Amino acid sequence: xxxxxxxVRASTAIKGSERKKLRGDxxxxxxxxxxxxxxxxIPNKDELNVVKIYTHKGEAGTVYTNSRNxxxxxIEKALYPTVYTLWLFxxxxxxxxxxxxxxxxxxxxxxxxxxxxxxxxxxxxQVERGTLCAVTLLxxxxxxxxxxxxMSTTEMLxxxxxxxxxxxxxxxxxxxxxxxxxxCPPTLAPLVADPAExxxxxxxxxxxxxxxxxxxxxxxxxxxxxxxxxxKEQNSCPVVMGKEELNENRAAxxxxxxxxxxxxxxxxxxxxxxxxxxxxxxxxxxxxxxKVKKSDLPLxxxxxxxxxxxxxxxxxxxxxxxxxxxxxxxxxxxxxxHQKILQVKELTKGVESIVEVDWKHPDIKAFAVPEGFxxxxxxxxxxxxxxxxxxxxxxxxPLYGVSAKMVPLxxxxxxxxxxxxxxxxxxxxxxxxxxxxxxxxxTNKNFVKVNAILCxxxxxxxxxxxxxHLKWDDLLSRCxxxxxxxxxxxxxxxxxxxxxxNIEPIDITTAQRSSNKxxxxxxxxxxxxxxPQCVANILQQKVQASTTITPVPGAKDRVQVQxxxxxxxxxxxxxxxxxxxxxxxxxxxxxxxxxxxxx
Numbered sequence: 001x002x003x004x005x006x007x008v009r010a011s012t013a014i015k016g017s018e019r020k021k022l023r024g025d026x027x028x029x030x031x032x033x034x035x036x037x038x039x040x041x042i043p044n045k046d047e048l049n050v051v052k053i054y055t056h057k058g059e060a061g062t063v064y065t066n067s068r069n070x071x072x073x074x075i076e077k078a079l080y081p082t083v084y085t086l087w088l089f090x091x092x093x094x095x096x097x098x099x100x101x102x103x104x105x106x107x108x109x110x111x112x113x114x115x116x117x118x119x120x121x122x123x124x125x126q127v128e129r130g131t132l133c134a135v136t137l138l139x140x141x142x143x144x145x146x147x148x149x150x151m152s153t154t155e156m157l158x159x160x161x162x163x164x165x166x167x168x169x170x171x172x173x174x175x176x177x178x179x180x181x182x183x184c185p186p187t188l189a190p191l192v193a194d195p196a197e198x199x200x201x202x203x204x205x206x207x208x209x210x211x212x213x214x215x216x217x218x219x220x221x222x223x224x225x226x227x228x229x230x231x232k233e234q235n236s237c238p239v240v241m242g243k244e245e246l247n248e249n250r251a252a253x254x255x256x257x258x259x260x261x262x263x264x265x266x267x268x269x270x271x272x273x274x275x276x277x278x279x280x281x282x283x284x285x286x287x288x289x290x291k292v293k294k295s296d297l298p299l300x301x302x303x304x305x306x307x308x309x310x311x312x313x314x315x316x317x318x319x320x321x322x323x324x325x326x327x328x329x330x331x332x333x334x335x336x337x338h339q340k341i342l343q344v345k346e347l348t349k350g351v352e353s354i355v356e357v358d359w360k361h362p363d364i365k366a367f368a369v370p371e372g373f374x375x376x377x378x379x380x381x382x383x384x385x386x387x388x389x390x391x392x393x394x395x396x397x398p399l400y401g402v403s404a405k406m407v408p409l410x411x412x413x414x415x416x417x418x419x420x421x422x423x424x425x426x427x428x429x430x431x432x433x434x435x436x437x438x439x440x441x442x443t444n445k446n447f448v449k450v451n452a453i454l455c456x457x458x459x460x461x462x463x464x465x466x467x468x469h470l471k472w473d474d475l476l477s478r479c480x481x482x483x484x485x486x487x488x489x490x491x492x493x494x495x496x497x498x499x500x501x502n503i504e505p506i507d508i509t510t511a512q513r514s515s516n517k518x519x520x521x522x523x524x525x526x527x528x529x530x531x532p533q534c535v536a537n538i539l540q541q542k543v544q545a546s547t548t549i550t551p552v553p554g555a556k557d558r559v560q561v562q563x564x565x566x567x568x569x570x571x572x573x574x575x576x577x578x579x580x581x582x583x584x585x586x587x588x589x590x591x592x593x594x595x596x597x598x599x
Contacts, residue, residue, distance in 0.1 A: 001055060001075070001168075001169050002169075002171075002176040003107065003109030003171075003174055003175070004175065005056060006053045006054060006055050006175060007053060007420065007496060007498050008052070009053060009054060009060075009498065011052070012050055013050075014048040014049060014050055014064070018050070019048060022042055022064065023038055025079055026038060026042060026072065029079040030081070032091075032092065033089070037089060040088070041066075041071060041088070041089070042066075042071075043066070046066055046067060048065070049064070050063075050064055050065075051064075051070075054420045054498075055075075058402075058415050058420050058421055059075060059414075059419070060416075060418055060419070061074060061075045062074040063179070068181060069084045069180035069181055070082045070176055070177075070180050072085065073176065081146060082180075083143055083145070083146065083172045083177060083185070084180055084183075086134055086143040087143070087185060090141050090143060092134070093133055093134040093146070094125035094126075094131065094133050094134070095125070095136050096118075096124065096125075096133055096134075096136070096165075097117070097118040097120070097135075097136050097137065097138050098117055098118060098138070099116060099137070099138055100137050103137060103144055103145075103171070103172070103173070104173075106145050106168050106171045107171045107172065107174050111147075111150070111166060111168050112135060112145070112166040112168055113163065113165060114161040114162055115161060115162065116165075117161065117165055118138055124156065125153070127152060128152045129151050129152050129155070130149060131148070132147075133166060135166065135171075140188060140190070141188035141189065141190050142185040142187065143185075144172040144185055145168055145171040146169050147166035147167055147168045147169060148166065148167045148169065149165070149166055150163075150165055150167055151163070151164075151165070172184075172185060272323060273325050274325075276320065276324040279313070279317060280309075280319060280324055280326070280332060282370065283309040283313050284309060284332075284336065285363065285364060286309075286312035286367065286370070287304065287308035288342075288357060288359070288364055289359075289364055289369070290312070290369060291311065292308055297355060298345075298347060299354045299531065299533075300352075300353050300531045301344065301353060302491060302494075302531075303531040303534060304354055305319075305329055307534070321493065328494070329493075330344075330494075333352075333354075339363070340358060340361065341361050341363060341364065342356060342357045342358065343355050343357075345557075348527060349499060350489065351526045351527065351529070391579050392492040393579060393581050394489050395488075395489070396488070396490075396503055396585070397490075398422075398502070399420050399421065399486040399487060399488055399498065400420070400422075400426055400484065400485065401419070401484035401485075401486050402415050402416065402417055402418065402421070402483065402484075403482065403484050406457050406479075406483060408453045408457060409453055409457045412433065412436070413429045413432065415429075420498065421483075423480065426476075426480060426483065430479055434475075439451060446472060447469040447470065448469065448470050448472060448475050449468065449469055450467060450468055450470055454470075454475075458470070458475070458482065459478075484500070485500075485502050486499065486501070487501070487502060491529045503527060503585070505524065505585050505587040506522065506581070506585060507522070507523040507524055507587050507588060508568055508571055508587065508588030508591065509523075510568065510591050518564075518565055518566050519562050519563065520562070520565065520567040520568060521562050522560060522561040522562075523552055523560045525561065526558070526559075528581065530579070532559050532560070532561050533549060535574075536563070539561070539567060539574070540563070543563070543565070543567055545563055545564040545565050545567065546563070547561060547562065547563045548562045548563075549561060549562075566593040568588065568589060568591050569592040571589075572589050
């Protein structure tokens with residue numbers, strides 16, 4: 001379910017009454033949880049958030065987070081624990097074990113087949129079809145997946161341990177796990193039921209791998225040949241690797257031991273995450289104290305990071321929010337806002353700006369600029385300015401929401417009102433619908449017969465008695481026109497944002513002012529992650545003309561850039577060539593002054 005990225009619709013804090021209701025829902029879903037454990041899972045004072053999402057299949061869902069870690073998720077009114085929760089309560093669900101190499105298949109979206117399930121000497125826990133279960137790896141009781149049983153325990157044994165055993169819903173290393181702090185499973189020793197089983201576990205390493213046959217015994221655990229597989233640490237997490245790769249890595253590690261051994265003693269005793277947190281704090285206060293002025297506000301948060309904090313980063317180090325405990329720059333700024341150092345507002349939907357800074361805050365006043373910056377930073381800043389101005393155009397994907405009128409056309413494919421789809425997904429659904437219902441015209445395959453559902457969904461009332469066939473192109477275009485327009489914007493280094501409607505283009509207009517002087521006006525720069533003040537400064541330097549930032553008439557908290565003269569030609573060159581923005585997102589380029597010969 002989470003093997004592919006999901007889209008976040010909204011995130012809000014859970015209040016007292018909602019917290020109480022959630023606790024009741026969890027108690028009903030997992031009656032084995034004691035009241036003390038229930039309070040541990042859903043505490044009274046810790047920050048809890050509810051995150052509304054769409055899965056990659058367009059299903060609406062809810063994720064509940066505690067301190068940035070997802071603890072529960074809800075799909076179609078059914079509540080499920082995440083692996084983060086199961087690591088705290090490993091006995092919450094009946095557990096089934098599999099071999100370590102199977103984990104990567106599960107994380108890639110595969111379901112767990114019965115031949116991959118290890119049969120313990122004590123037998124399987126008794127479950128019914130649809131029972132929620134945990135999947136563990138052999139030798140560790142910490143769950144790595146949440147799955148629903150595809151058949152009962154009796155049916156599994158009667159089937160000779162063949163076929164699909166479990167429908168996997170969520171795994172360690174999938175995108176839901178990545179939404180949290182990406183911690184690794186703890187090592188929990190398996191429960192040993194009796195001395196005989198303990199002896200089996202101790203002798204397990206001595207048993208040669210055997211190929212599973214058609215028959216099996218519940219007295220001894222099955223084994224597969226895993227002699228050519230081992231586990232390596234990747235970002236402190238175990239990952240399966242092949243024997244040849246292991247040998248190559250061992251050789252490389254041996255060569256590196258000599259060079260890294262001397263450095264290990266001098267390394268910071270803090271964890272890499274703590275070091276990155278400290279680096280972000282240092283660059284943050286350095287940028288506020290030395291780079292940002294009151295006249296720069298409001299300042300886009302992306303510009304603050306790219307143009308100010310990056311330039312304050314010491315040589316040889318690099319800011320990477322993903323390696324910090326915050327994971328997102330917006331979370332880092334929220335923590336600074338809680339300390340009343342600055343104030344962040346969403347002046348444009350999905351685009352945050354710093355609107356106020358308390359330069360008298362004790363933490364800013366007490367911050368000392370690191371040694372070497374005062375002398376060396378001048379030369380470094382000149383090099384950094386080129387790096388600071390690097391702009392990466394956002395990735396913009398048009399999306400479509402299923403409206404109430406279009407539900408009959410999409411419900412057979414598992415979608416409902418509000419489901420979000422790409423244009424290619426819409427196309428495939430329509431093609432499958434036509435073929436399934438045998439609506440292709442036998443005499444001319446370029447036409448599709450209009451049945452009752454297509455008639456109600458795609459035809460106007462005046463057309464319903466006249467049109468009995470539609471061309472394929474007309475069918476698809478009518479369908480897209482009747483779906484709710486949406487778009488997804490992904491800025492570099494940030495999570496995707498889904499907004500309603502089509503994205504407004506950057507609007508360039510020219511106007512006549514007093515004394516017959518022309519000015520060029522640019523709107524909607526913020527929607528594309530461009531700082532209007534920064535664009536105004538660059539234009540002013542390029543064309544040697546005065547620029548001003550003024551509010552957009554009739555639009556709250558929106559600004560526009562105004563520059564003297566017809567500067568559309570220079571704007572086009574900057575937006576298209578330097579910033580690499582697609583031409584379709586820029587409106588008004590045809591207003592450029594015509595270049596004629598001088599007489």
